[in-house]
Each structure stands twice: as structure tokens, then as C-alpha cells.
Amino acid sequence: MSVMSQEPRVGAASEPAASPAAETPTTATPPASPAVPAGTPLALQVESVRRVYKAKSGAVTALAGVDLEVQAGELFGLLGPNGAGKTTLIKILTTLLAPTSGTAKVFGFDVEHETKRIRRIMNMVAGGEQSGYGILTVREQLWMFSQFYGMSSADGWKRSEALLDRVGLGEKKHQRVSTLSTGERQKMNLARGLMNDPWILFLDEPTLGLDVEAARSLRELMLEWRAAVPGRTILLTTHYMAEADELCDRIAIVHKGRILAIGTSAELKRRVQRESIFRVELDRLEGGVGSIAHLPGVVKATTAATDGGQAERQNVAINLVLEDDAALGAVVGALGTHGSRILGLQKSEPTLEDVFVELVGRGFEDEDEPEEHVDDPEAST
Amino acid sequence: MAVTAASVTAGGRRPGAIGGSPGEGGSRLGGIARAFWTSVRIGWRMEANWTDPLLFFIYSVAKPVSAALILVVMLSIVAGPAAANLRPFVVIGTALWSLVTSGISGLAWSILDDRERYRMLKYIYVSPADFVVVLLGRGVARLGVGAAGTIITIVIGILVLGVPFDLGRIDWPVLVLATLFGLTSVVALALLLAAICLQTRQESWSYPEAFAGAAFLVSGAVFPLTVLPAPVQVLGLVTPLGWWIEAARRAFLPDAPSGIGGAGSYLASINGGAVPSAAECLLALIVTGAVATLAAAVVFRFSVRRAQERGLLDLTTGS
Numbered sequence: 001m002s003v004m005s006q007e008p009r010v011g012a013a014s015e016p017a018a019s020p021a022a023e024t025p026t027t028a029t030p031p032a033s034p035a036v037p038a039g040t041p042l043a044l045q046v047e048s049v050r051r052v053y054k055a056k057s058g059a060v061t062a063l064a065g066v067d068l069e070v071q072a073g074e075l076f077g078l079l080g081p082n083g084a085g086k087t088t089l090i091k092i093l094t095t096l097l098a099p100t101s102g103t104a105k106v107f108g109f110d111v112e113h114e115t116k117r118i119r120r121i122m123n124m125v126a127g128g129e130q131s132g133y134g135i136l137t138v139r140e141q142l143w144m145f146s147q148f149y150g151m152s153s154a155d156g157w158k159r160s161e162a163l164l165d166r167v168g169l170g171e172k173k174h175q176r177v178s179t180l181s182t183g184e185r186q187k188m189n190l191a192r193g194l195m196n197d198p199w200i201l202f203l204d205e206p207t208l209g210l211d212v213e214a215a216r217s218l219r220e221l222m223l224e225w226r227a228a229v230p231g232r233t234i235l236l237t238t239h240y241m242a243e244a245d246e247l248c249d250r251i252a253i254v255h256k257g258r259i260l261a262i263g264t265s266a267e268l269k270r271r272v273q274r275e276s277i278f279r280v281e282l283d284r285l286e287g288g289v290g291s292i293a294h295l296p297g298v299v300k301a302t303t304a305a306t307d308g309g310q311a312e313r314q315n316v317a318i319n320l321v322l323e324d325d326a327a328l329g330a331v332v333g334a335l336g337t338h339g340s341r342i343l344g345l346q347k348s349e350p351t352l353e354d355v356f357v358e359l360v361g362r363g364f365e366d367e368d369e370p371e372e373h374v375d376d377p378e379a380s381t
Numbered sequence: 382m383a384v385t386a387a388s389v390t391a392g393g394r395r396p397g398a399i400g401g402s403p404g405e406g407g408s409r410l411g412g413i414a415r416a417f418w419t420s421v422r423i424g425w426r427m428e429a430n431w432t433d434p435l436l437f438f439i440y441s442v443a444k445p446v447s448a449a450l451i452l453v454v455m456l457s458i459v460a461g462p463a464a465a466n467l468r469p470f471v472v473i474g475t476a477l478w479s480l481v482t483s484g485i486s487g488l489a490w491s492i493l494d495d496r497e498r499y500r501m502l503k504y505i506y507v508s509p510a511d512f513v514v515v516l517l518g519r520g521v522a523r524l525g526v527g528a529a530g531t532i533i534t535i536v537i538g539i540l541v542l543g544v545p546f547d548l549g550r551i552d553w554p555v556l557v558l559a560t561l562f563g564l565t566s567v568v569a570l571a572l573l574l575a576a577i578c579l580q581t582r583q584e585s586w587s588y589p590e591a592f593a594g595a596a597f598l599v600s601g602a603v604f605p606l607t608v609l610p611a612p613v614q615v616l617g618l619v620t621p622l623g624w625w626i627e628a629a630r631r632a633f634l635p636d637a638p639s640g641i642g643g644a645g646s647y648l649a650s651i652n653g654g655a656v657p658s659a660a661e662c663l664l665a666l667i668v669t670g671a672v673a674t675l676a677a678a679v680v681f682r683f684s685v686r687r688a689q690e691r692g693l694l695d696l697t698t699g700s
Contacts, residue, residue, distance in 0.1 A: 053692065091692065094507050098690045119509045131500035135427055147419035148510035150412050192504070 036073045036231045041108035043200050043233040044070035044093065049102035051088050051257075062088040064257035065102070070233065070250075072107070072199075075226055077248030078237040079352065085257040086237035087126075090202050093235070094124045107199055120149075122200045125193040127186060128208035134178030138169055138188055141177055142195060149196040163191035167221060183214030190221060200233040201225070207243060219247060241352040253356060260359045265352065272358040273350045275299055276322045281344035282335065285316045292318075295334055297327020315343060416510035420518020424491070428522050444530065446537055448475055469545065469634050472538035474602035476531045477563070477626050481596070483527025484567035486589035487520035488575035493586055496696060503695040513572070513681060520571055524564070546633060555659045556632035559666060563625030566670035569677040570596075570622075576677070576684035582698040601640025602626055606647065614647035621669040628662035635659070 051063040063085045070076045078086040091097035092104055095115040104111045106118045132141055139160050146156030164173045167187040172180065180188060186206065193201055203222065207215035226232045238244050244251050245265045252262045261268055285291070289301040300321040322328060335342060429437050495502040505515055538544040574592055578585045598604065599617035606614045606623070617623045623641045630637045639656040642648040648657070657665070688694050 091695070096503050096507055096689070096694055097692050116509060119507055122507075124504070124507060126503075129500050131504070133423070133427065133499050133501065136423065140423070140426070144419055144423050145504070145508065147415050148505065148508040148515070150415065150509065153415075196509075 036071075040072045040231060042069050042105070043072045043074065043107055044068060044076075044235065045103075045105040045108075046089070046093075047103050049089070049092060049099045049104050051085070051092065051097070052100045061257050063092075063099070066257070066259055068252060068259060068262070070235065072231045072233055073226075074249045075223075075234045075236065075247055077244040077251040078235065078254050079239065079241065079244045079251050079356075080237075080254035081239055083256075084254040086254055087204055088257075089254075090124065090204050090235065090237060094122060094202050095119060120196065121198055122202065123193040123196055123198040124202040124204065125186075125189045125206055127203075127205040127210070130182070130185065131189065132177040132180075132185055134176060136177055137174050138177055138180065139164060139173040141188065142192055145192050145195045159195065160191075163194055164188070167191045168217065183210050183217075186210060186214065186218060187221075190218060194225060199231065200235065203234060203236045205237055205239070207238070207240065215243075219243070223247065241356075245352055251352070253352075253359060255356075255360050261355070268352060268355045269350045272354045276325045276328070277348040278320045278322065278328065279304060279344075279346045279348060280318050280320060280331075280335075280342060282316045282318070282340040283314075283343060285318070285335075285340050286338045289318050291338060292320075292331055292334055295327075295330050297323045297330060299323055316340075412509070413511055413514050416514050417518045417521075420515045421521045424487075424519035424522025425525065427494075427519075428526055438529075444479070446530075446534055448478075465543075467638065468538070468542050469637050470630065470640065471603055472534065472542060472544050473630050473633055473637070474626055474640065476534035476538070477629055478597065478600075478602045479530035479534060480524065480527040480564065481567055481600075481602075481622060482590070482593045483530070484520065484524045484564070485571045485574060485593050485596075487523030488516050488568075488571040489578040489589045490523070490586070491516055491519040492575050492578045496694070497698065500695070500697065506694050512685065516572075516575060517568065520568060524567075550635070552632040552635070552659060555628060555663060558663055559625055559628035559632060562663070562666050562670050563621070563629070566621035566625060566666070566673050569670065569674040572677040572681050573673070576681040579684045579688045579693060582696075596620065596622055599623065600626060604640075605638065605643075606641045607643065607645045611647045614641075617641060618648060618665075619669060621666050621673050624662050624666035624669055627657065628659055628666055631657075631659035631662055 046066055046068040049063055049066045050061070053060045053062055066085070066089060068089075078084075078089065080086050088097065092099050092111060093106055095111050095118055098112060107121055109117045109121075111118060133144075136144070139157070142160035142163060143153075143156045146159055147153065151159065161170070161173060164170050167190055169180075169184060169187055169191070172184065177185065177188065190206070193203075201222070206222070207218055210218065222234060222236075226234055236244070236248060248265065250262060250264055251268060252259045253268065254260070261271065263271075289303055292298060293301040298320065300319075302319045304317040304319045320328075320331060322331070332342065492502065495505065506512055535544075535546070539546050570592075571589075574589050578588060581588070599606070599609065599613055600620065600622040601617060602622075606617045609617070618641065627639065627641050630640065639646075642652070642655070642657045644654055649655075
């Protein structure tokens with residue numbers, strides 16, 4: 001049994017939690033995965049959480065009343081630009097920061113009054129920082145945390161080495177932390193985050209600043225860890241939309257301290273694309289696009305430019321806007337009747353960036369807010 | 382290497398089990414001891430492992446020894462033949478002050494180091510380990526460096542400066558009690574400074590040294606309080622450091638000059654001019670030390686709560 005899959009309590013693998021449609025911001029959560037033990041409380045329950053920082057320039061609202069529920073076993077993503085409030089929410093949930101108002105619970109434990117219990121069942125890893133005691137070796141650094149989590153010294157060494165092997169740092173365990181690359185240091189931090197075998201892992205921009213290979217490796221590790229035991233939960237903040245799209249069961253889009261929308265990636269994308277859009281490439285089309293524009297379920301059919309060389313330019317490409325995917329069958333049948341041969345069919349998908357633009361009115365890159373809020377010590381003294 | 386649930390437990394609870402009670406992670410005392418000794422060990426590695434042992438030894442002892450020698454030379458010039466009587470006074474004060482400076486700065490620098498340089502304070506804070514226990518462990522490592530300086534200064538005092546220490550005449554019970562309560566007081570003051578540094582920016586690196594510098598004047602370590610104005614002497618009398626050093630002096634050399642009492646001192650106007658006995662010094666140390674410890678505990682608790690409310694636990698000022 002590997003260090004990633006210690007003694008699962010029920011079932012063998014965690015299924016991504018199903019989710020109801022979420023057209024508007026909501027606290028509704030999907031039903032718990034059948035693999036999660038019955039009676040397991042919500043992994044996260046956040047109600048009306050506000051966080052206001054004091055600054056010389058005045059009060060800065062980092063969270064403006066956040067409501068959120070995350071089921072045990074989910075990989076939940078907080079997607080938003082810098083300064084959206086993602087990190088502030090993670091800090092509150094990990095007991096590092098107190099909310100100005102509202103309540104938040106982690107597996108039923110209150111973040112303000114049951115901090116000791118929460119700290120036993122969660123861990124956190126932040127990206128984009130060079131954290132670690134450079135003078136210690138990699139295994140010493142991990143062992144230190146094993147002791148803070150109450151393990152015996154011998155078990156701490158064993159678990160440190162097992163985790164380092166698992167994240168691919170086994171050969172570097174005797175090296176000083178200061179000699180690790182950014183990607184290696186982040187893998188070490190992930191190993192530290194898994195030291196106490198948490199029920200919930202908070203990952204704050206874990207792949208920030210990593211190269212493609214290191215980021216992919218880290219994503220694989222977190223997915224493997226979660227899948228090994230039903231109920232293991234991950235809250236991931238990211239401003240990489242592809243990462244959220246690829247990894248998360250559900251995503252909350254956060255902007256200026258508010259959750260604007262929650263849902264699966266597909267549900268969120270449906271917010272901006274209520275029709276189905278296809279590009280169809282044919283060898284010929286008798287009667288032109290007008291011959292299919294009148295078919296049931298077809299909203300619009302237009303001719304599109306064809307790509308490629310001279311041979312491809314003989315073909316016909318059309319853009320089809322359908323009421324829904326079901327209308328595609330009638331279109332394909334009609335094309336066959338007209339003697340057209342379908343050479344290519346591609347569905348056009350909106351991206352999460354499109355969803356963000358639809359919700360906010362501008363893209364991620366247009367944001368220029370500060371990355372992190374903190375009370376100004378001088379302002380507060 | 383495969384690790385099984387049977388061989389490794391995560392914080393005293395069954396690994397992998399989601400839901401139910403998170404457990405307590407074994408006995409509370411065991412957890413405290415484990416976190417403390419881990420911090421001591423890690424702290425020592427960080428204190429001592431940045432250079433080779435010889436260079437570290439020189440670094441650890443050069444400062445207190447040179448300070449003692451400078452003061453002895455100054456005394457010889459100023460006081461002439463009478464300086465011989467003051468040598469034990471200066472050597473003991475300087476030796477113990479090595480513990481004060483290292484002890485006071487240890488906790489505060491741990492806060493600043495871990496928060497701003499290593500970026501680890503937040504991970505330690507959100508672990509189940511008792512935050513103050515971890516800090517104290519780190520502080521002990523630095524106190525160890527100071528203790529090395531203390532011992533070496535006393536040895537040099539005996540061998541080089543001819544300070545007449547007689548092991549048979551040392552009042553060991555007083556010395557042990559004074560050391561115990563004195564170090565407790567140093568740690569309490571260190572906790573107080575750590576609480577302050579938790580609220581401030583990176584520039585607060587210098588706060589412990591500034592505090593130690595000010596306390597040096599009013600503790601009778603090298604300058605008897607009688608040379609200071611009465612209001613400043615009062616400051617010295619209400620802090621435990623002066624009483625600790627005075628009690629240690631009485632234990633080592635009952636006839637040594639007093640740093641805080643005697644003719645012309647403010648204390649003399651209260652107690653009629655008598656040099657305080659070892660027992661009186663111990664009693665005053667216990668009282669002032671208890672007040673300092675209580676105040677430090679309250680202030681530190683308040684400071685941590687305030688830091689959590691204001692988001693200062695992972696503050697990086699980058700300056």
C-alpha cells in the first residue's frame with residue numbers, strides 16, 4: 001500500500017461529485033459521492049464571510065460576503081485574477097486569518113473556535129514562493145513537520161522518505177533545501193502538505209512559476225492523492241483557466257471578493273453558450289447553406305472559409321448554430337439526403353475565459369489589482 | 382519504500398479515514414515535548430550549521446570575551462589598583478549578559494526569520510504544534526549559543542584575569558535558583574519582544590538589540606545603578622535582569638560589590654543602605670520574573686490573536 005493510498009475507509013476510488021446546474025451563484029452542493037462515508041459533514045461550509053483589511057488608504061474589502069459549500073471528495077477550484085480574494089479565503093479556511101464577519105467550517109469544525117481540530121485534518125501548500133529552511137536537508141525539513149504533526153521520530157523519517165520518493169525527490173533527500181530548483185521545492189512542499197495525510201488539502205496557486213513539465217507532474221500527484229481515498233478533498237486556487245478546467249469537479253469564479261458563479265466547467269460554459277455551434281466540412285453541398293437553414297433546430301447556417309491547399313479549397317465549410325446538440329442528427333441526415341459527404345465535424349466550445357468576460361465584462365489580463373492584501377502594520381498600530 | 386498504515390500514523394490518527402473525530406494526536410504532553418525538542422534541534426542546526434565548527438566557536442565566544450577585556454582595561458585605567466576588586470563584578474555581569482542578549486533576540490528573530498526569510502511561519506502556525514512551544518524551542522537553541530559565551534567568559538575570567546572563584550565558596554542553591562528564575566525571566570522578555578515583532582515590519586530585527594542595549598544600562602551588569610539618576614534606577618529595580626545578575630554575584634562572590642544596592646543607591650533610600658542579601662535578590666527576582674512572565678504570556682497571546690485578525694502571520698515586507 002503506497003503512501004498515497006493508506007487504508008481507504010470505504011470503496012476504492014473517489015468519483016467526481018455530480019453537480020446540479022448552477023446558473024447563478026449558489027450554495028447548493030452536489031450530492032456526496034457514494035464512496036464517501038455516510039454522515040461525513042461538508043468539507044467546507046462558508047456562510048456570508050467578509051474580510052476587510054485596514055490600509056493607510058482606507059478599508060480594502062477582500063471578501064464581500066462569500067457563501068460556499070464543498071462536498072467531501074470534491075476537487076473544487078477557485079478561479080479568479082490576482083486580488084480576487086482567493087488567497088484570503090484560503091487563509092481564513094486554514095485558520096491563518098480571522099474573518100471580519102461570517103462563519104466558515106471545515107468538516108464541521110469552526111475556523112475561529114476549533115482551530116486545533118482543523119489543523120489536524122488539513123494542510124496547505126502555496127505556490128510562487130521560495131519557502132523552506134535552506135540550511136536543512138530535504139528530509140530534515142519534512143521530518144520536522146512530521147514531529148509537529150505528532151508522529152514518532154522513526155515514523156516521521158519513514159513517512160518523509162516515502163513521500164519524497166513518491167514526489168520524485170528520493171535521490172535529493174540529503175541535499176540542502178537551498179539547492180533545489182523551484183519545481184523541486186514545490187514538490188517538497190507538496191510532500192510536506194501530505195505529511196499528516198489531511199482530509200482536505202488547500203492548494204494556493206500550486207503551479208505558479210513552474211515549467212510545463214513540473215506543473216504537469218504536480219497536477220498528476222494531487223489527482224493521484226485525491227483518488228486514492230474516498231473523501232479526500234482539494235480546494236485549489238488558480239488563475240490558470242486550463243488548469244481549473246482540467247482538474248476541478250466544480251469551479252467558483254471569484255472577482256472582487258465575490259463568487260460570481262459556481263458550477264462544473266460545462267455548466268459554466270453553458271452560461272455563455274446557450275446554443276450548440278458546429279463547424280462542418282463537406283465535399284459538396286447541393287443547394288448551398290439555404291438547404292439546411294430551414295431544418296428543425298437550426299438557428300443559423302453560414303458558409304465558412306476552408307483551410308488548407310487547393311484540394312481542400314474545393315470543399316465546403318459551414319458554421320451551424322443549433323438550438324442544442326440533438327438537432328445535429330437531423331442536419332446530418334439531411335446532408336446525406338443531399339449527397340454530401342461529411343469530411344470533418346468540430347464542436348466549438350467556449351472557454352472559462354469567455355465565461356469570465358461574460359460575468360465581469362473584461363478578461364483576466366485586464367486586471368491590475370494587488371495580489372495580496374494585508375493590514376498595514378503601521379496603519380494598525 | 383512502501384509505507385503502510387500499520388507502520389505510520391499521521392498525527393496519531395488512522396491515516397486515510399475521513400470523517401469522525403480528527404483525534405488528538407497522542408498525549409498533549411508528548412506532543413508538546415516532541416514539538417519543543419524538534420524546534421531545539423532545528424534551531425541549533427540553523428544557529429550552528431552555517432559555518433564550520435571552529436569558526437562558529439570563535440563567533441560564539443569572541444563577542445563576550447572581547448567585551449569583558451575592553452571593560453577590564455577601561456576599569457584598570459579609570460580605577461587603577463582598585464580595579465582588581467571590580468574584575469569579578471565585570472566578569473560575572475558580562476558573562477551573564479551574553480545569555481541575555483542571545484536569549485532575548487532568539488524568539489524575536491525566529492519570528493522574523495520564519496516569516497520573512499524562510500516563509501515558514503504560516504505553515505508552522507497552521508500545524509497542530511503549539512506555536513509558543515515551537516518558538517521557545519527555537520529560542521533555546523540561541524540561548525545555547527549564549528551559554529557557551531557565558532561559560533567561556535567565566536573561564537577566561539578565572540584563568541586570564543585572575544578572578545578569585547572558589548568552587549567551595551559558591552552558594553550553589555542560590556546559583557541554581559538564580560539561573561533557573563533568571564533564564565525564565567530572559568525567555569519571558571524574549572516572548573514579549575517576539576510579540577512586538579509579530580506586529581511590526583522587518584526593520585524590527587534591531588528591536589531585541591535595542592532593548593538589550595537599554596536594559597544593559599539599567600541592570601547593573603557592568604555599571605552599578607548608583608551611577609544613574611534615581612528614576613532610571615527604579616527602572617532597573619522593577620526588571621528581573623538586575624536581580625538575577627545580583628543574585629548570581631552573591632552566589633559566586635558574597636563579598637563582591639553590589640550592582641543595584643549599597644551606599645548612594647536608590648535602593649539604599651528604601652532599605653537603609655544595606656547591600657541586598659542573596660535571599661532578598663532571589664525573592665525580588667522571583668517576584669519581578671513572575672510579573673514579567675505573566676505579562677509576556679498575556680501580551681504574546683494577544684499579539685498572536687491580533688496578528689491572525691490582521692493578516693500579519695504571513696506578512697512579508699521585503700525590506
